[in-house]
Amino acid sequence: MAMDSVDQKWSTAEREIMEATYRAMLEHGYPGLSISRIAEQFDKSKASIYYHYDSKDELLVSFLDFVVDQFKTNFAEEIDEDPSSALNTVIERLVPLQMNDEEFQGRIVLIELRSQATRNEAFREKFTEINELLVTSICEIIERGIEDGTFRDVEAARVAEHIVATVNGSTIDRVTTNREVAPAAVRLSLSSYIDSELKSCQ
Amino acid sequence: MAMDSVDQKWSTAEREIMEATYRAMLEHGYPGLSISRIAEQFDKSKASIYYHYDSKDELLVSFLDFVVDQFKTNFAEEIDEDPSSALNTVIERLVPLQMNDEEFQGRIVLIELRSQATRNEAFREKFTEINELLVTSICEIIERGIEDGTFRDVEAARVAEHIVATVNGSTIDRVTTNREVAPAAVRLSLSSYIDSELKSCQ
CATH class of the missing domain: 1.10.357.10 (Tetracycline Repressor, domain 2)
Known part of the structure; x- marks a missing residue:
């Protein structure tokens, strides 16, 4: 159920950005996070990230939404x-x-x-x-x-x-x-x- | 007892710096903290702070020591x-x-x-x-x-x-x-x- 809601809510491109954000944070920590470093994680340009999110802060709020959905998936299990x-x-x-x-x-x-x-x-x-x-x-x-x-x-x-x-x-x-x-x-x-x-x- | 240990351990100048650091953090938050802003809090120059502490990080480790001593005082009561x-x-x-x-x-x-x-x-x-x-x-x-x-x-x-x-x-x-x-x-x-x-x- 929750997994479906993740699938419905997040496009493939958005999910890729979220997963790249997570990997960039694992590698550089929050203080070292930048859109460039997120782009490095999945062979996309910075522009392709800015197409979906206006700023790093907007992206991170979306990332926290993604975390909420992951929690829902885990609890549904x-x-x-x-x-x-x-x-x-x-x-x-x-x-x-x-x-x-x-x-x-x-x-x-x-x-x-x-x-x-x-x-x-x-x-x-x-x-x-x-x-x-x-x-x-x-x-x-x-x-x-x-x-x-x-x-x-x-x-x-x-x-x-x-x-x-x-x-x-x-x-x-x-x-x-x-x-x-x-x-x-x-x-x-x-x-x-x-x-x-x-x-x-x- | 704990209060005595605070008094013994911290010189007047050091205590003033610690209290100014706390006030500066209350006002500007950790992200906005700088030696200049600490100096603003108690009419001293940046140099007088650098006389006691080599860097902001060293000062903040000392500040956490001060917090530990404050906790001890509170518990002793x-x-x-x-x-x-x-x-x-x-x-x-x-x-x-x-x-x-x-x-x-x-x-x-x-x-x-x-x-x-x-x-x-x-x-x-x-x-x-x-x-x-x-x-x-x-x-x-x-x-x-x-x-x-x-x-x-x-x-x-x-x-x-x-x-x-x-x-x-x-x-x-x-x-x-x-x-x-x-x-x-x-x-x-x-x-x-x-x-x-x-x-x-x-």
Whole structure:
């Protein structure tokens, strides 16, 4: 479903530009990003990028839209599982114990873009969407679990907010500090949180 | 104690430079920060800043050291309270329900600096220190609570990691999105987490 919406929404040319933007950011970081460097990634001229986007900022807002659609695709993949394992899968993806270099660089790029959202309203709206999407998706899994009796009758939105805050805090910690044990500690503590908040004590 | 260590460690001139740096960042943001703009904040010449610091980067690493010392001072102020209210006070300070404009801008500046830590090893070491300090301080409060019977015999370090991740995720959400209800939801969920993890079920 979500994959269809990516396919419908993005032309082949736009998708190529988005993927080239991502590769350019992985290679040069946000501070080193330019339209020239994006063009270098896929054998197109700068003019062909400017045909679709007026400025680097407009392109990057589109890129964040693309990220939102990718998130939707990733979340859609869990939808058929039972609530408890769906929640575990989501958390495993958001706080992986191991990351390869590209996954790690990808999170760095997202943090760099997010930091721009402090002063750029268009970026801010996109990160609002990303966090809303994460909270809503996790909330829906919890609500399904409450309905089918897997989880206790908690306030699903509050628990979802907590999980998303913890996950985002853990990601920031991972890409901006040398505290290598922290992700494992947070994964354990999130499991324990889910057990005690959603499953136990009754 | 911590206040003394700030006083001992920082000369009057250095403290003035640090405070001017903070004011300059509040006014211009990290991207607009320059030695000239720092000098504008306190009627000193650029040369007087270069007398203490060779470059903007060296000055900013020192600034992060200053932030670490400020954190120490703030945490030292809780030290005499009972564990349960000490933990509440710390969380109230880290996730305030209301912030004035200066407090909000201060968090934006910290996120901007933190984003630099993805690619700057000296910054990264300072943010490692800041997160270690938060985790250790909260861990100590929990351990005191376990000792005096306020809290259950939990793994204090894991609970402290969880609280710090949640707090940091909540701060990022606040300064990079328009989700105004999120801080209140996270405060509620943290209280609930502390109750169920540290206080209940036995």
